[in-house]
Amino acid sequence: MKEITEKDGQKAFDLHQDILFLKKQMGVAFVTMGGILKKIRDDEHYLVLGYDTFVSYLENSELSFKRRTAYYYIEIYEWFIEKLNYQDERLAEIGYEKLVRLLPVVKKAHQNLEYPKLKDRVEQFVVDIKELRPVDFNKKYKDDNADKGYEKYLAPPEYYRCDECGKWVIVVPIEDCCKDFLKDFKRRIRK
Numbered sequence: 001m002k003e004i005t006e007k008d009g010q011k012a013f014d015l016h017q018d019i020l021f022l023k024k025q026m027g028v029a030f031v032t033m034g035g036i037l038k039k040i041r042d043d044e045h046y047l048v049l050g051y052d053t054f055v056s057y058l059e060n061s062e063l064s065f066k067r068r069t070a071y072y073y074i075e076i077y078e079w080f081i082e083k084l085n086y087q088d089e090r091l092a093e094i095g096y097e098k099l100v101r102l103l104p105v106v107k108k109a110h111q112n113l114e115y116p117k118l119k120d121r122v123e124q125f126v127v128d129i130k131e132l133r134p135v136d137f138n139k140k141y142k143d144d145n146a147d148k149g150y151e152k153y154l155a156p157p158e159y160y161r162c163d164e165c166g167k168w169v170i171v172v173p174i175e176d177c178c179k180d181f182l183k184d185f186k187r188r189i190r191k
Contacts, residue, residue: 027092034077037070072100079106084119098129105141 037058040046046057058065076099080086084106091099102125109121129137157172174182 024089024092027095028088030073030096031077031081031088031091034073034075035081038074038077041074072096072103075103076100079103083110083115084122094126094130101134101137102126102129 040057041054044054046054049057051057051060055067057063058067058070076091076096080091080099081088094102102122105125106118106122109125110118113121125141128140132140157170159168159170161167162169
């Protein structure tokens, strides 16, 4: 194994800082891209550029955008910059993938809340999407109908790999399990 010197440590730190800077720049770039694409679409600049439709503009060989990706860029720009007044640097911190997962949740909240309350609610979504695993975020916000009529939110089970065999261990309070599920589980174990 190579001996690590102070010079190696400084070089690794500098490279890591470069990666963090570029990651932030990429985040700001996709937000900016969304704003520009929106302008081209809304003001029909694609016609002046020789394209019949906005979609044909997106799919041309020079851009080669996937339609869905371009529309996500635009939606993120419309919702988070125009409607909710976020700064692009803040969106860069959150990241594209998480913002795409947030969009349907924000749109649903928008149906029931006016701006000041919506902004507060979206802030909670942002905190949760940064802290929760994707499956936990989906359970908490996308599976709202599954929790209707129940007074409290049940956290999803935890799971980890067994150190000895490498298979899954699932941790869930037995009182939170469905009785029919437990009967079926016992039946399967006996086989």
